[in-house]
Amino acid sequence: MNKPIRIVIADDHDLVRQGIRGFLETHADLSIVGEAGDAATAVSLCNLHAPDVALVDLVMPGGGIEATRAIRAASPKTEVVLLTSFEDVQQIVSAVQAGALSCLLKDVDADALADALRKAAQGEAVLHPRIAARLMDAMRRGVEPGSGALESLSQRERETLALVAEGLSNQMIAERLGIGEKTVKTHVSNVLGKLNVSDRTQAAVYAWRSGMKQRSPH
DSSP states (O other): OOOOEEEEEEOSOHHHHHHHHHHHTTSTTEEEEEEESSHHHHHHHHHHHOOSEEEEESSSTTOHHHHHHHHHHHOTTOEEEEEESOOOHHHHHHHHHHTEEEEEETTOOHHHHHHHHHHHHTTOOOBOHHHHHHHHHHHHHTOOTTTTGGGGSOHHHHHHHHHHHTTOOHHHHHHHHTSOHHHHHHHHHHHHHHHTOSSHHHHHHHHHHTTOOOOOOO
16 A cells, blocks of 8 residues: 655644645545644644645745745655635746645635645646636736736735835734734735745835835824
8 A cells, every 4th residue: 555645734724724634634545744824834844744745825924935935945855735715827826936836726626635635746736727717818918927916915915015115013003004913914924925025024125116105194
């Protein structure tokens, strides 16, 4: 009997991780060797266990794209399968450029997910049909990778990015926007992931270069 495919699951939502793990563990050929709720933990687990496949959420603390790049550096034998709720072409292209083998939407059928993980362990890529269709459309229209990443941000994420570009701390941003500091942290993490940058400084530079006006609401 072949050895089970060893998998690390990385998603910041506990219920999502538990659900995925619960399903995958019903398959004798799939073995979960670790779970992570953020990019740094995912990278550490992959460095420690060198799993066959890392199933990574695209939008999580630390950024799924940055996690992908770091996982591939720490454990070259580990293939990365990204799960995403978004069909943003620029993010998918950035993810593939970072080393992701496959990209699936979170509404993927459970059996299809298991099959994608098996294929990933063999080095075979899988793209969700809707993602593939959008990539083909983008190629036909000549869309440049990375152009329009700002458009993937929600209004609140844009407001958060503008304040990060002003040099405000999470606490100051929370006070300015009238929201909780934990919510700000989530917005910042989402911004980093969507812009494919690793820290606040890079996000600020991105905002400046993109011509985002720094406005201080009064």
